[in-house]
Amino acid sequence: MLSIAPTIHIQDLTLNYQNKPIFSELSTCFPGGKFSILLGASGVGKSSLLKMIAGLLPITQGQIISNHPETMTHQISYMAQQDLLMPWATVLKNVMLGSKLRKEKADKNRAQDILKQVGLSQVYNQYPAQLSGGMRQRAALARTLYEDRSIILMDEPFSALDSVTRAKMQDYTAKLLKGKTVILITHDPFEACRLGEHIQVLAGNPVQIYDIPSIQGAIPRHPEDLHVQQAQANLLTLLIEKSTLS
Numbered sequence: 001m002l003s004i005a006p007t008i009h010i011q012d013l014t015l016n017y018q019n020k021p022i023f024s025e026l027s028t029c030f031p032g033g034k035f036s037i038l039l040g041a042s043g044v045g046k047s048s049l050l051k052m053i054a055g056l057l058p059i060t061q062g063q064i065i066s067n068h069p070e071t072m073t074h075q076i077s078y079m080a081q082q083d084l085l086m087p088w089a090t091v092l093k094n095v096m097l098g099s100k101l102r103k104e105k106a107d108k109n110r111a112q113d114i115l116k117q118v119g120l121s122q123v124y125n126q127y128p129a130q131l132s133g134g135m136r137q138r139a140a141l142a143r144t145l146y147e148d149r150s151i152i153l154m155d156e157p158f159s160a161l162d163s164v165t166r167a168k169m170q171d172y173t174a175k176l177l178k179g180k181t182v183i184l185i186t187h188d189p190f191e192a193c194r195l196g197e198h199i200q201v202l203a204g205n206p207v208q209i210y211d212i213p214s215i216q217g218a219i220p221r222h223p224e225d226l227h228v229q230q231a232q233a234n235l236l237t238l239l240i241e242k243s244t245l246s
């Protein structure tokens with residue numbers, strides 16, 4: 001595992017789907033070793049941007065570069081909105097799937113420890129179809145965390161969880177990924193303010209990136225932290241102001 005934490009630069013990035021423009025000449029930066037949070041209305045292009053960073057969507061105009069270019073091909077762990085669990089493999093085997101695909105020796109102890117931390121120790125040997133939606137999402141989270149990469153991209157990783165489990169998973173994820181370059185998409189301003197060391201909103205017509213002032217305190221911030229509560233209110237107000245819904 002590399003101990004570097006790459007910074008990711010987005011430069012003049014344009015995205016069209018079948019001639020339909022989504023965003024144009026977008027530029028921003030996701031700082032190395034920080035937890036970056038990306039918010040924005042449904043359909044604005046957040047998942048597409050994440051897929052472009054992950055190399056899953058071709059770049060036709062503009063570029064995405066890193067100060068450690070090698071990390072962009074070999075050091076990314078990506079968690080999609082859909083859990084993408086393999087139905088034929090147990091939960092434990094799903095978590096260790098990356099090792100198997102790379103023909104590496106799997107670290108069963110690490111996989112089991114992560115599954116325990118996400119509350120799935122009782123279902124190691126069950127299959128995805130036997131799990132609830134929230135359990136499936138935690139299995140996908142465990143698989144993402146098991147990879148131990150320098151860059152972690154997560155698309156709404158806690159969206160299916162009840163509020164208590166969600167808070168616990170936020171805490172665990174923030175602690176485990178400390179010092180890594182993380183980009184996390186969420187619709188939840190509270191989550192953004194608990195976890196964000198760098199918060200951005202994708203919004204407007206034409207779509208632009210807005211930087212949110214940084215919030216005091218180390219992450220994961222406590223739910224009762226007054227800075228979190230004030231920042232959450234400000235962020236929700238900004239999202240409402242930028243909303244194009246009438």
Ligand SMILES: Nc1ncnc2c1ncn2[C@@H]1O[C@H](COP(=O)(O)OP(=O)(O)OP(=O)(O)O)[C@@H](O)[C@H]1O
Pocket residue numbers: 017018022040041042043044045046047048049
């Ligand atoms: N494969 C595709 N082909 C055509 N259009 C697409 C495709 N994928 C996404 N789009 C369109 O691109 C736009 C941005 O989609 P994207 O999934 O990136 O948005 P999002 O901000 O992540 O939304 P959400 O918050 O609902 O997940 C939407 O209008 C969507 O319909």
